[in-house]
Amino acid sequence: MANWFIAFEVLRRADEELPVEDRDPELITYHEKTSHSTDAKDSLEWRHDFLLRKFLEAYPDIELKDDQRLFTHDQRMAIYRRDKGMCQLNIKCDGAKCDWDNWEADHIKPWAKGGRTTVINGQVACLACNPSKGDTHVVI
Numbered sequence: 001m002a003n004w005f006i007a008f009e010v011l012r013r014a015d016e017e018l019p020v021e022d023r024d025p026e027l028i029t030y031h032e033k034t035s036h037s038t039d040a041k042d043s044l045e046w047r048h049d050f051l052l053r054k055f056l057e058a059y060p061d062i063e064l065k066d067d068q069r070l071f072t073h074d075q076r077m078a079i080y081r082r083d084k085g086m087c088q089l090n091i092k093c094d095g096a097k098c099d100w101d102n103w104e105a106d107h108i109k110p111w112a113k114g115g116r117t118t119v120i121n122g123q124v125a126c127l128a129c130n131p132s133k134g135d136t137h138v139v140i
């Protein structure tokens with residue numbers, strides 16, 4: 001975690017040297033949130049979410065807790081961003097783009113079969129496809 005934070009800081013400082021149109025908008029917001037009213041609750045929450053998501057994007061194989069079945073908010077953020085909100089199952093849909101409020105984080109290798117709750121084992125599933133996924137494993 002310490003090494004990651006140092007790498008993040010190097011990246012963040014390099015980003016600050018770029019012309020404003022080439023900068024990562026999230027890093028600009030991060031800078032604003034760390035510069036002004038830094039102890040406001042929403043500012044702290046935003047920074048916590050942002051750093052944790054960046055960390056999970058950098059280390060998608062990290063499992064946050066043992067026996068964790070449900071993806072956390074931050075894991076869902078990282079999965080959704082990586083998959084660009086598009087359903088990866090394509091059982092009932094053709095890679096539908098899902099609204100943030102309208103998708104499930106699906107275990108690629110099912111949790112019941114030992115699949116871990118990690119960003120790398122998670123994928124965006126639309127609500128039409130996700131209930132269908134189990135069916136594909138049923139032998140009739």
Ligand SMILES: [Zn+2]
Nearest residue numbers: 087093126129
């Ligand atoms: Zn789908």
